[in-house]
Amino acid sequence: xxxxxxxxxxxxxxxxxxxxxxxxxxxxxxxxxxxxxxxxxxxxxxxxxxxxxxxxxxxxxxxxxxxxxxxxxxxxxxxxxxxxxxxxxxxxxxxxxxxxxxxxxxxxxxxxxxxxxxxxxxxxxxxxxxxxxxxxxxxxxxxxxxxxxxxxxxxxxxxxxxxxxxxxxxxxxxxxxxxxxxxxxxxxxxxxxxxxxxxxxxxxxxxxxxxxxxxxxxxxxxxxxxxxxxxxxxxxxxxx
Numbered sequence: 516x517x518x519x520x521x522x523x524x525x526x527x528x529x530x531x532x533x534x535x536x537x538x539x540x541x542x543x544x545x546x547x548x549x550x551x552x553x554x555x556x557x558x559x560x561x562x563x564x565x566x567x568x569x570x571x572x573x574x575x576x577x578x579x580x581x582x583x584x585x586x587x588x589x590x591x592x593x594x595x596x597x598x599x600x601x602x603x604x605x606x607x608x609x610x611x612x613x614x615x616x617x618x619x620x621x622x623x624x625x626x627x628x629x630x631x632x633x634x635x636x637x638x639x640x641x642x643x644x645x646x647x648x649x650x651x652x653x654x655x656x657x658x659x660x661x662x663x664x665x666x667x668x669x670x671x672x673x674x675x676x677x678x679x680x681x682x683x684x685x686x687x688x689x690x691x692x693x694x695x696x697x698x699x700x701x702x703x704x705x706x707x708x709x710x711x712x713x714x715x716x717x718x719x720x721x722x723x724x725x726x727x728x729x730x731x732x733x734x735x736x737x738x739x740x741x742x743x744x745x746x747x748x749x750x751x752x753x754x755x
Contacts, residue, residue: 539576542566552579554608584610595622595648623647633657635693635704660701663692684709 523530541564552558558579563571586603594598599617604610622645633639639657644650678684686709693702 520553526752539566539596540568543574546575546577548579552582554582554584554605554610557581564723582607584608588615590615593617593620594643595620595650620647622650624652629657631657633695635662635691635706658696660693661699663694663698726746 526538544559544563544565544727546562548558552561558581560577560579562575563569570618579602582604585607586605588601588602588603591599596619598619600613601615603612603614614655624643627641627643629641630637631637631640638659638661641654641655642651645652676684688705688707688709690705692700693704694700726733
């Protein structure tokens with residue numbers, strides 16, 4: 516609103532001239548941000564007049580462009596069973612998304628590892644582990660070792676005694692050859708056997724001049740010559 520001004524006579528106050536005083540120009544202050552911009556939304560600013568008579572009159576407004584996201588990626592490597600991926604997170608607003616997916620690698624089996632060696636009386640154990648993650652992929656049993664069918668001879672007596680009439684218990688050691696299921700020799704073992712012999716009324720005096728032991732997975736047989744001349748060979752069943 517303009518201010519009106521008159522020119523008057525100093526003696527009689529008569530209006531000699533009428534006119535208006537032009538309005539003053541605003542004095543702009545600094546640009547003030549009223550709404551900060553975000554990654555996805557615009558901001559706002561205002562400029563106010565600094566003239567005290569204007570009472571902080573707003574004389575200008577505007578917008579501030581959205582900042583946009585600034586992403587940083589963190590890689591999660593694939594494993595044997597889970598896919599890999601990259602997680603992108605905005606450093607300003609923590610907005611996140613997942614991309615660059617990679618298929619799981621799958622297990623990589625290693626060699627079969629023997630955990631417990633088999634023996635003549637107990638089974639063994641084995642396992643296969645993944646070379647990447649060490650997960651157990653497969654387990655199994657190893658069959659017991661078997662005694663080779665090769666004939667083993669021995670004269671290593673421990674004792675021989677009559678347990679009842681014409682029934683004798685022969686105790687001796689035999690060195691046996693142990694093989695696996697493929698009949699490959701894996702070693703030898705000295706085994707103690709106890710055998711019951713029914714002499715069938717023969718005159719057994721506690722001395723056997725010759726005997727052979729045939730053995731397999733099931734049991735044993737004993738061929739013995741009572742008189743030592745090959746004329747009276749008997750075959751008996753053996754028990755361990």
